[in-house]
Amino acid sequence: MSQTNKVIEMKGITKEFGNFRANDNIHLDLNKGEIHALLGENGAGKSTLMNILSGLLEPTEGEIWVNGNKVNISSPDTANQLGIGMVHQHFMLVDKFTVTENIMLGKEKHRYGFMDQDSAEKDVQELSDRYGLRVDPKARISDISVGMQQRAEILKTLYRGADILIFDEPTGVLTPQEIEELMEIMQSLVNEGKSIILITHKLDEIKQVADRCTVIRRGKSIDTVDVATTSQQELADMMVGRSVSFKVDKKPATPKDPVLEIKNLTVKEARGYDAVKAIDLEVRAGEVLGIAGVDGNGQSQLIQAITGLTKVDSGTIKLAGKDITNKKPRQITETGLGHIPEDRQRYGLVLPMKLEENMALQTYYQKPFSKHGFLNHKEIKEHAKRLIEEFDVRTPSEEHSAASLSGGNQQKAIIAREIYRDPALLIAAQPTRGLDVGAIEYIHKRLIEQRDNGKGVLLMSYELDEVMNVSDRIAVMYDGNVIAVVNADETNEKELGLLMAGVSLEKAHEQVAESKGKEKETVADTK
Amino acid sequence: MGFMQLMQLIVSSSLMYAAPLILTALGGTFSERGGVVNIGLEGIMVMGAFMSAIFNIQFFGTFGAMTPWIGLVAGGVIGLLFSVLHAVATINLRADHIVSGTVINLAAPALAVFLTRAIFGAAQTGPLPRAFGRSNIFLLHRIPVIGPIFFRNTSGPAYLGIIIAIIAWFILFKTRFGLRLRSVGEHPHAAETLGIKVYTMKYAGVLISGFLGGMGGAIQAQAIHNEFGILTVAGQGFIAMAAMIFGKWNPLGAMGAAIFFGFAQSLARIGNYIPIIQDIPNIWLQVLPYLLTILVLVGVIGRAEAPAAIGKTYIKSK
Numbered sequence: 001m002s003q004t005n006k007v008i009e010m011k012g013i014t015k016e017f018g019n020f021r022a023n024d025n026i027h028l029d030l031n032k033g034e035i036h037a038l039l040g041e042n043g044a045g046k047s048t049l050m051n052i053l054s055g056l057l058e059p060t061e062g063e064i065w066v067n068g069n070k071v072n073i074s075s076p077d078t079a080n081q082l083g084i085g086m087v088h089q090h091f092m093l094v095d096k097f098t099v100t101e102n103i104m105l106g107k108e109k110h111r112y113g114f115m116d117q118d119s120a121e122k123d124v125q126e127l128s129d130r131y132g133l134r135v136d137p138k139a140r141i142s143d144i145s146v147g148m149q150q151r152a153e154i155l156k157t158l159y160r161g162a163d164i165l166i167f168d169e170p171t172g173v174l175t176p177q178e179i180e181e182l183m184e185i186m187q188s189l190v191n192e193g194k195s196i197i198l199i200t201h202k203l204d205e206i207k208q209v210a211d212r213c214t215v216i217r218r219g220k221s222i223d224t225v226d227v228a229t230t231s232q233q234e235l236a237d238m239m240v241g242r243s244v245s246f247k248v249d250k251k252p253a254t255p256k257d258p259v260l261e262i263k264n265l266t267v268k269e270a271r272g273y274d275a276v277k278a279i280d281l282e283v284r285a286g287e288v289l290g291i292a293g294v295d296g297n298g299q300s301q302l303i304q305a306i307t308g309l310t311k312v313d314s315g316t317i318k319l320a321g322k323d324i325t326n327k328k329p330r331q332i333t334e335t336g337l338g339h340i341p342e343d344r345q346r347y348g349l350v351l352p353m354k355l356e357e358n359m360a361l362q363t364y365y366q367k368p369f370s371k372h373g374f375l376n377h378k379e380i381k382e383h384a385k386r387l388i389e390e391f392d393v394r395t396p397s398e399e400h401s402a403a404s405l406s407g408g409n410q411q412k413a414i415i416a417r418e419i420y421r422d423p424a425l426l427i428a429a430q431p432t433r434g435l436d437v438g439a440i441e442y443i444h445k446r447l448i449e450q451r452d453n454g455k456g457v458l459l460m461s462y463e464l465d466e467v468m469n470v471s472d473r474i475a476v477m478y479d480g481n482v483i484a485v486v487n488a489d490e491t492n493e494k495e496l497g498l499l500m501a502g503v504s505l506e507k508a509h510e511q512v513a514e515s516k517g518k519e520k521e522t523v524a525d526t527k
Numbered sequence: 528m529g530f531m532q533l534m535q536l537i538v539s540s541s542l543m544y545a546a547p548l549i550l551t552a553l554g555g556t557f558s559e560r561g562g563v564v565n566i567g568l569e570g571i572m573v574m575g576a577f578m579s580a581i582f583n584i585q586f587f588g589t590f591g592a593m594t595p596w597i598g599l600v601a602g603g604v605i606g607l608l609f610s611v612l613h614a615v616a617t618i619n620l621r622a623d624h625i626v627s628g629t630v631i632n633l634a635a636p637a638l639a640v641f642l643t644r645a646i647f648g649a650a651q652t653g654p655l656p657r658a659f660g661r662s663n664i665f666l667l668h669r670i671p672v673i674g675p676i677f678f679r680n681t682s683g684p685a686y687l688g689i690i691i692a693i694i695a696w697f698i699l700f701k702t703r704f705g706l707r708l709r710s711v712g713e714h715p716h717a718a719e720t721l722g723i724k725v726y727t728m729k730y731a732g733v734l735i736s737g738f739l740g741g742m743g744g745a746i747q748a749q750a751i752h753n754e755f756g757i758l759t760v761a762g763q764g765f766i767a768m769a770a771m772i773f774g775k776w777n778p779l780g781a782m783g784a785a786i787f788f789g790f791a792q793s794l795a796r797i798g799n800y801i802p803i804i805q806d807i808p809n810i811w812l813q814v815l816p817y818l819l820t821i822l823v824l825v826g827v828i829g830r831a832e833a834p835a836a837i838g839k840t841y842i843k844s845k
Contacts, residue, residue, distance in 0.1 A: 106721030
């Protein structure tokens with residue numbers, strides 16, 4: 001390949017934050033018209049590298065070449081001028097502005113400072129038609145779907161004339177169908193002569209669209225490989241640095257009596273509308289019930305209602321046969337609930353406090369940790385030491401603050417605290433979010449173990465793979481309703497994806513069967 | 528008193544009391560649209576009032592009838608200078624907006640009264656030689672019926688405020704500057720990725736608020752109290768903030784709310800002439816504006832949607 005074919009070359013990029021090296025001598029090059037995946041675990045330094053390329057951060061060392069010229073990207077403006085545009089993981093959109101206002105912001109059409117909205121809207125519509133990115137130029141961001149928000153975000157870069165697009169973890173918030181659509185959009189952008197860097201830790205997406213893949217691990221670039229000739233297993237091993245297993249080992253469940261019975265439950269959201277709408281749900285002892293759904297369909301509110309963190313509007317919740325509707329969190333905890341909260345740093349731990357204190361947060365007022373209102377620090381310390389040992393929490397000592405632990409070890413500390421009390425029901429909300437493959441393996445094993453000990457487990461996750469691998473039954477939530485409960489071994493990703501998008505169970509069945517039929521036909525045709 | 532005269536009295540007094548509130552509420556709107564809470568507007572008004580009073584006394588011989596209008600600009604300039612303190616503290620030094628504003632509110636009256644004592648030997652300046660007084664609005668006052676009620680013998684600064692409110696609405700919602708200022712108050716990170724200079728925009732919002740707040744104070748001194756003393760501003764800055772919230776951070780809404788509060792304040796003075804109200808003890812009419820402020824804030828706050836990134840420190844990544 002000739003030198004001019006490379007639109008981007010990053011040579012020996014190093015970025016230090018204080019003593020910490022987020023990027024350590026990383027090399028990356030991007031050919032014209034290719035989709036180049038950047039693969040790495042959370043915290044491997046992918047985002048740092050791309051923030052350097054898009055002008056948000058300046059590298060400590062290293063050179064960047066764009067279209068064969070050495071450049072100094074000192075600001076997002078410079079990156080724009082060089083034709084580099086970033087589609088951010090957390091959309092950089094102003095909720096209250098329209099699609100057009102968001103797209104033209106910073107590059108407004110104007111006459112003497114007065115904006116020319118109509119002509120800008122026309123431009124947006126034209127761009128939208130040309131690249132097949134359906135948006136409504138006049139709609140407010142807060143009123144449109146996440147998929148359309150992402151298309152607006154892509155249009156923002158195209159409006160600025162970007163030829164090199166960086167997609168930062170673009171699929172995290174999308175349904176499987178929206179992901180499919182995004183993959184097609186990326187292909188058509190490449191066909192139009194754009195070049196794409198795709199940041200991700202999802203291997204199947206890389207296999208599906210990427211031409212080459214650069215793997216980085218702990219801030220260092222490991223290798224750049226041809227995607228077509230590399231297997232998913234090889235990519236995963238490169239990313240983690242050891243051999244990993246994807247499958248969760250588990251025996252079939254032996255469910256018994258229900259531990260959690262929810263009847264006709266309605267929960268209002270802070271702004272007053274119904275977030276959970278008269279749902280029924282049951283978790284039995286000895287099973288894992290998974291809750292699937294796109295973020296924001298009432299899952300968080302459901303869990304907050306069960307755990308007593310938010311008020312139940314109507315309906316009843318029974319835990320281990322006892323009514324816990326609108327009871328205080330402590331009463332519910334004592335009835336037999338363990339809770340691994342969605343946001344571990346806000347609800348799971350008191351970050352500035354010592355690890356040993358954090359591990360006694362649920363029980364500090366009971367004997368032997370407390371006597372006549374005074375804490376027994378010796379017992380609390382002993383307790384923490386036992387948990388650290390048994391759950392393999394990596395920390396220099398139990399006296400270090402919870403904040404000093406890595407994300408995976410913080411999560412292990414919470415899991416240790418919750419499981420050790422041996423609750424009848426364990427709620428795990430997004431238990432592996434942001435964790436590396438090793439920690440994920442461990443946490444899944446622990447959840448299954450809890451199930452095998454005859455306890456109920458309620459697993460809420462936005463990661464479809466996780467829900468499918470760990471659960472025995474799966475409840476799909478859409479717009480505050482449980483629209484279906486299916487057995488994990490009788491469903492597939494496609495069906496769940498349709499359910500997550502609000503398609504009814506019968507229709508989802510039909511559509512899946514139909515597409516299977518078509519596949520068979522085409523296979524028969526080619527034969 | 529006839530109906531027409533009564534209407535004329537109500538409108539002109541409401542506008543007179545509303546004038547300082549309109550300008551200061553508009554100031555608050557610019558600052559908060561850019562994401563900076565400016566409760567220091569109370570203190571900024573004090574400085575504006577003080578400066579305009581000094582100017583009025585010093586220069587009435589030179590400028591004659593134009594004195595209060597130039598004093599208005601002088602008040603705006605000192606307000607702008609004072610707001611630089613708030614901008615540096617909140618934008619560059621990442622101070623809490625409320626704390627910085629409180630510092631300004633504590634420092635400004637102390638400084639102004641100290642200087643007044645140093646210059647005049649008393650806590651008040653004494654009467655200003657050239658106050659705004661009442662004026663007829665050019666041509667409009669000749670319109671039958673409407674003219675006499677709205678435009679005759681009325682408050683000039685109030686109409687200046689109304690014009691500025693309309694201009695402010697255009698600036699915020701129709702110009703490039705307005706779009707950028709609002710984007711910074713809603714989602715500064717998004718603005719930065721699009722090459723907008725977040726700090727510059729925030730500075731612009733705060734400095735505009737300082738200029739308008741200073742003018743508001745100058746009107747308070749030169750049109751309502753006709754002197755400067757510790758009681759000249761007394762809470763007007765906070766009432767203006769309430770008007771801004773009541774008006775949902777929209778310049779025209781803020782203007783409307785300011786006129787409403789102006790009406791409430793004027794009742795203490797003109798209540799005697801209005802049937803029904805004239806039987807209410809005057810003390811209640813004096814309390815009324817503050818009571819209304821509390822009621823409005825209790826009723827509206829929470830429902831009104833403030834700019835999303837308001838009061839939050841923005842730290843540039845580098």
